[in-house]
Amino acid sequence: MKAQRLLKDYMKSHWLMYISAISFMAVANIIQSYYPRVLGNFTDHLQATGxxxxxxxxxxxxxxxIGLGYGILFGVGQYMVMRLGRRFEFHTRKRLFNHFTTLSESYYSKNGVGRLLSFVMNDVTAVREAMSMGLNQTVNSIILLISVIMMMVISAIPIYLIAVCVLPLLIIPFAVIYFGPSIRKRSTKVQESLAKMTESAEEQFGGVRVTKKFAVEPIMRGRFGKTVDQILENQLRLVRITSIFQALLPFLGALSLIISIVYGGYLTIHNVITLGNFVSLTLYLRMMVNPLQQIGNVINAMQRARASLDRLNNLLSVQPDIVESPTAKPLDLQSADIHMKGLTFAYPNSTQDALQNINLTIQHGKTLGIIGKTGSGKTTLVKLLLRIYDPPKGTLRIGGEDIHDATLESLRNQIAYVPQDGFLFSTTIRDNIAFFKRDSSLNSVELAAKQSQIYDNILEFPDQFETKLGERGFTLSGGQRQRSSLARGFIKNAPILIMDDSVSAVDAVTETKIIENLRLSRKNKTTIIIAHRISAIKHADIIVVLDEGKIVQQGTHQQLLAEDGIYASLYAIQEEGTRYAEGQ
Structure with missing residues (x-):
């Protein structure tokens, strides 16, 4: 029963409250079972004395x-169960988010945001509803059914009459065995189609600006409509089978009631049982119909929840690709050199090497420039340095230590990474710049903004540094987002700064100012700059040219220009483009 482990662990840790809630509801249903007997006695009194x-x-x-006792006790028990269900939802969502933060980049490359949201929203909600409603109705049904049968016996209703009337209800266990697996299978398909719809919706909302610019709204509506149609088809298949199952239960209850009226009425006419017993019998059997319907609801809900539990437990069983060694220790990168020796790397499930035999030394306090065509392995190289992916052991060392022997926290805390896309969060500009150092003073934030040449733009906003950004920072232009992200890297002031083509969206004048600020602020600190424009890296102490995962050139700007190679060709092309643009 691995699929239910998540639920069992929670219920085990809150067992006392669950027992208390069940006890309240159990006593409430026992009290409720006195209704038919009291009404039966009332009938006998009316017949005897008027x-x-x-x-x-x-x-x-x-x-x-009886009504007050039932209402108060059942209300307290139901409140406790509902509260436990909401707390389960709260703790499970926190646990899922914490688990998401441990997963490797490779997991996110295979699973879209919409799919992950489906876990947090749809699956957790399905389990919570089954917990709350399921426990309530299960306790009600079982206790009430047992109480009803006991009260019928206590009320002197003949056992053989009870047995005949209850006989149709014995079909229910066989119906559960027959319908249960089909309900669970179809519920799984519904949850999967909901995940696809959430993923599609997230993608469509994120790309709505592109959709409008290309005027392809009908195509997008049609694409999203297909996912909705799939949900409808799967849900209708689930509804068909659950409707048949749920209709069967009240039919069996009604059949049992008909038998009681026919057979019980016959016995009453012949004075085998009293009129009060006959009234009690019919009321008791009528009372049994509702628990039977509740059992059907619980079975359906639990089958759907079982599908969601399977998905949640499978998710929580996913292990990150990047794990720390048991002997990992914190490293100090303040004066560490970086050595790559024979570094060859291929992405998981890829047969082609992204990097081949990389041999490179980056001395502490120096600036490394990396240039090359798209797909040459530039970003892959720095991802290995951050251990987003794992390099082969012994091929990458920092401060003389194998990178696998460093704790992830010490490694990533001492490296500032500025990506090309410049992702910003839906909060203030100040919070985005001070993302790593939340307690940074406004002066520190302003200094970082000045270094990245975004300061003057921020002052133009009405709320300046307290300006709240839209989703993913789309309030800003591409260049402004990139420079805000760059300010985040400056304020971290880490021993190692990696700029992954992070000035590609700025003009040449702004780029020159940023590079100059970089040279002044990064003295005695290691800096790695990835760029497509040579102007961003020509000041570097050493420049490497990557091509198809290999270092094909290495040296200073002047040394590489003197060679007849890729670097000189790129420089010539870019210089010609600059002169053409100036001529225009």
Missing amino acids: ITQAIIKDYSLILLA
């Missing part, structure tokens, strides 16, 4: 006590 004011008063008070 109606009197005293009889009406006595039985009214008894029924009122």
